[in-house]
Amino acid sequence: MNEKKHLLTMTALDLFYKNGINSVGINEVLKASGVAKKTLYNHFVSKDALIIATLEYRHNVFLHWLKQSLANSTTNEELVRYLFNALTRWFNNEVPELTSFNGCFFINAAAECAGQSEEVITYCRFHKGQVRQLIASHMQTIDEQLLDMICLLKEGAITSAYVSQDLQAAQKCLPWLMSYMKK
Amino acid sequence: MNEKKHLLTMTALDLFYKNGINSVGINEVLKASGVAKKTLYNHFVSKDALIIATLEYRHNVFLHWLKQSLANSTTNEELVRYLFNALTRWFNNEVPELTSFNGCFFINAAAECAGQSEEVITYCRFHKGQVRQLIASHMQTIDEQLLDMICLLKEGAITSAYVSQDLQAAQKCLPWLMSYMKK
DNA sequence: ACACAAGGAGACCGATTTGTCTACCATATA
DNA sequence: TATATGGTAGACAAATCGGTCTCCTTGTGT
Numbered sequence A, B: 001m002n003e004k005k006h007l008l009t010m011t012a013l014d015l016f017y018k019n020g021i022n023s024v025g026i027n028e029v030l031k032a033s034g035v036a037k038k039t040l041y042n043h044f045v046s047k048d049a050l051i052i053a054t055l056e057y058r059h060n061v062f063l064h065w066l067k068q069s070l071a072n073s074t075t076n077e078e079l080v081r082y083l084f085n086a087l088t089r090w091f092n093n094e095v096p097e098l099t100s101f102n103g104c105f106f107i108n109a110a111a112e113c114a115g116q117s118e119e120v121i122t123y124c125r126f127h128k129g130q131v132r133q134l135i136a137s138h139m140q141t142i143d144e145q146l147l148d149m150i151c152l153l154k155e156g157a158i159t160s161a162y163v164s165q166d167l168q169a170a171q172k173c174l175p176w177l178m179s180y181m182k183k
Numbered sequence C: 001a002c003a004c005a006a007g008g009a010g011a012c013c014g015a016t017t018t019g020t021c022t023a024c025c026a027t028a029t030a
Numbered sequence D: 001t002a003t004a005t006g007g008t009a010g011a012c013a014a015a016t017c018g019g020t021c022t023c024c025t026t027g028t029g030t
Helices: A003-019 A026-033 A037-043 A047-070 A076-091 A105-112 A118-137 A144-163 A169-182 B004-021 B026-033 B037-043 B047-070 B078-093 B105-112 B117-136 B143-162 B167-183
Strands: none
Touching: A003 A026, A003 A047, A003 A105, A026 A037, A026 A047, A026 B026, A037 A076, A047 A076, A047 A105, A047 A118, A076 A169, A076 B026, A076 B105, A076 B167, A105 A118, A105 B105, A118 A144, A118 B143, A144 A169, A144 B105, A144 B117, A144 B143, A144 B167, A169 B143, A169 B167, B004 B026, B004 B037, B004 B105, B026 B037, B026 B047, B037 B117, B047 B078, B047 B105, B047 B117, B105 B117, B105 B143, B117 B143, B117 B167, B143 B167
């Protein structure tokens, strides 16, 4: 990708994730990145296109981080432990590449762009599906019900960590899942 | 509450919940409610005040609905069943007073107003705390871990129902919780 | 009957929004 | 050296934002 385009995408993601997509104007992105307005519209046809680009970038970073976090898991127990420990590190700002925790960018974006950009919501759904698929691919024995529960608890933990500031939300899920798998 | 003020609050809530707080302007609320701008600013000092009013109104409606949904529960098993069945009805638009399902208004508001209005986020946290307390008050035997899990699964179900359009998310939680309590 | 309060309609303000356009500059390549 | 490319800086447009204000009408209580 072009250097300026990449810079614009990263800058926009930072601002969108921190302050909300609708609260950040194009001019703010330009000022923060030091890029001219014409250059932005040379690479993106509209602000919506820039938003989609930030979603794609965040998706790649997030999936890369998650893939690495789960890489060494060989059993369902390990998968669960690695996953929710990784979430805890994310919540507590111990994962630099995900930047300061502000909830799930895709949940936030879906909430902000409701009835405004169908494309955004579609991409958020796609992201959640990809994450689920990645988790499933690390399961030794496929257990659809366990997969459902892992994903539900994951979403709940992210939301609780963000809205209720319960930074230990992910840790609370672990004993529960462990005791289920031991049966 | 004053009639016009109440009308404004309900109209604003409808629009905010459906299209997002930041996507809906004051003028749109005025047009939809047929109220004059001066009347709005006679009752609310700013748009932020109107937003808070919609949060309070939604909070009251939601808690009233939840209280009624849990009223007949006498055991922890019944509490869980009533709660997640109620959520399923909500997701599937079978609860008129909650209007067409668009996720949790408070999660959405928190996502939209990040780094913009601290008061909004504080109220969203308050709401989540009140809901947790209501659930706790219906527990026959206090089990803090069970309470954590119920709340985490509830948040996860709401998010999954909204973002991933999994309208059966709440139902998936039931067998798990039941089997846990049977132990 | 009169005074006062509340609301309606909407002009208006300044700031900000996304997006376009012009003018100019730097660099690289033929 | 000539030209094309891709950048900067920023004026500008049209719309919209939240918010204030004036003018006029419609009650309502005394």
